[in-house]
Amino acid sequence: MKYIILLGDGMSDEPISELGGRTPLQAAQTPNMDALARDGELGLVQTVPPGYHPGSDVANLSVFGYDPKTCYSGRSPLEAASMGIHLGPADVAFRLNLVCLTPHYGKLYMEDFSAGHISTGEARQLIAMLEEELGGGPFEFHAGVSYRHLMVWRGGRDQMTFTPPHDLSGQSVENHLPRGEGAEELIHLMTSAQMLLNNHPVNVRREKERQLPANSIWLWGHGKAPRMATLQERYGLSGAVVAAVDLIKGIGVYAGLEVVEVPGATGYLDTNYRGKADYALEALKTRDFVYLHVEAPDEAAHSGMLDEKIRAIESFDREVVGPVRAGLKALGPHRILVLPDHATPVRKKTHTDQPVPYALFDSAAATQPDSDRREYSEAAAKRSGVHVAEGWRLFERLVRGAAH
Numbered sequence: 126m127k128y129i130i131l132l133g134d135g136m137s138d139e140p141i142s143e144l145g146g147r148t149p150l151q152a153a154q155t156p157n158m159d160a161l162a163r164d165g166e167l168g169l170v171q172t173v174p175p176g177y178h179p180g181s182d183v184a185n186l187s188v189f190g191y192d193p194k195t196c197y198s199g200r201s202p203l204e205a206a207s208m209g210i211h212l213g214p215a216d217v218a219f220r221l222n223l224v225c226l227t228p229h230y231g232k233l234y235m236e237d238f239s240a241g242h243i244s245t246g247e248a249r250q251l252i253a254m255l256e257e258e259l260g261g262g263p264f265e266f267h268a269g270v271s272y273r274h275l276m277v278w279r280g281g282r283d284q285m286t287f288t289p290p291h292d293l294s295g296q297s298v299e300n301h302l303p304r305g306e307g308a309e310e311l312i313h314l315m316t317s318a319q320m321l322l323n324n325h326p327v328n329v330r331r332e333k334e335r336q337l338p339a340n341s342i343w344l345w346g347h348g349k350a351p352r353m354a355t356l357q358e359r360y361g362l363s364g365a366v367v368a369a370v371d372l373i374k375g376i377g378v379y380a381g382l383e384v385v386e387v388p389g390a391t392g393y394l395d396t397n398y399r400g401k402a403d404y405a406l407e408a409l410k411t412r413d414f415v416y417l418h419v420e421a422p423d424e425a426a427h428s429g430m431l432d433e434k435i436r437a438i439e440s441f442d443r444e445v446v447g448p449v450r451a452g453l454k455a456l457g458p459h460r461i462l463v464l465p466d467h468a469t470p471v472r473k474k475t476h477t478d479q480p481v482p483y484a485l486f487d488s489a490a491a492t493q494p495d496s497d498r499r500e501y502s503e504a505a506a507k508r509s510g511v512h513v514a515e516g517w518r519l520f521e522r523l524v525r526g527a528a529h
């Protein structure tokens with residue numbers, strides 16, 4: 126038996142008046158996800174436990190089959206694992222976004238949490254400069270993908286509160302700076318970084334080309350290394366993870382999966398959708414399980430781009446779900462789980478913790494009797510009456526059958 130999870134980050138949404146009250150999932154052409162909903166189990170799943178911030182970290186831990194209440198210790202320790210950064214028990218990792226802040230009437234506003242989706246090549250130059258100028262002591266600066274980077278505070282403080290920058294789009298950052306013991310040291314770092322980034326050649330060129338400068342850093346998603354049993358230890362499963370972003374690859378590392386690097390996988394709208402499907406099918410020839418993640422729908426929604434979100438959903442269905450469905454037929458009995466990690470409503474430009482629609486297809490199971498007019502959507506999933514209240518239990522149903 127082969128198992129695969131196909132995850133469109135932030136894919137679900139809310140009814141939108143411009144779409145006649147439909148959601149992007151309903152407006153998009155998704156024949157492959159509709160077929161999985163028609164021929165499989167369709168339901169809602171609560172990936173974000175009550176009381177947790179609806180981040181992709183918590184939500185994807187649930188989808189990987191891990192109860193966040195028992196293992197979640199912050200986002201960036203997971204990203205550190207993907208980047209090969211060792212964390213000792215006293216070390217604290219922080220996500221470091223390269224962002225663009227703009228001044229208005231004496232206050233700084235979050236112009237763009239991604240600094241105009243700065244390229245990884247440009248970002249690496251800026252992170253190297255910050256390591257050169259501000260590193261060497263307890264603080265370390267490590268380059269990741271595009272605007273997503275990491276700072277490690279060796280022996281640092283971890284009892285602080287932060288706000289994710291993508292929750293602040295267009296807002297003053299004045300009341301959202303780090304708070305708690307040690308925050309003043311981090312705010313000093315952020316201020317020092319601003320002075321160093323201002324007029325850096327990368328930013329001078331970006332502004333000349335009318336691109337947003339990465340004029341600030343934003344720290345958030347902190348934590349210490351988690352303790353997680355691998356999927357081999359828990360279910361005897363071998364597996365691989367196919368993703369562009371370090372968060373998902375890092376969860377895969379802790380889950381004991383092989384990280385499959387796909388050329389052209391960008392974590393953005395221009396990613397290599399079909400390449401992810403092809404590499405996932407190749408991995409399944411020799412492994413039991415693959416987790417395939419596409420970031421694009423979430424990035425479109427964070428930027429408030431409705432047409433781009435619909436386009437990303439359609440690309441995910443056509444270039445990922447379709448080829449995986451076709452390719453799996455040659456590999457024998459299989460189960461496919463398709464879902465988002467969380468909703469990212471375009472109108473809100475950030476995540477919500479509402480339950481998300483899933484379709485769980487089993488090649489050996491009979492087609493659901495009442496499914497002839499099913500679509501894969503939030504409303505159809507709600508009509509099904511199926512609701513998995515603890516999201517991490519859905520993984521059990523994937524690998525042990527729907528009876529669980």
Ligand SMILES: O=C(O)[C@@H](CO)OP(=O)(O)O
Nearest residue numbers: 134181182273291423427
């Ligand atoms: O990587 C990030 O910074 C966030 C926002 O884009 O992505 P996700 O919501 O998938 O964690």
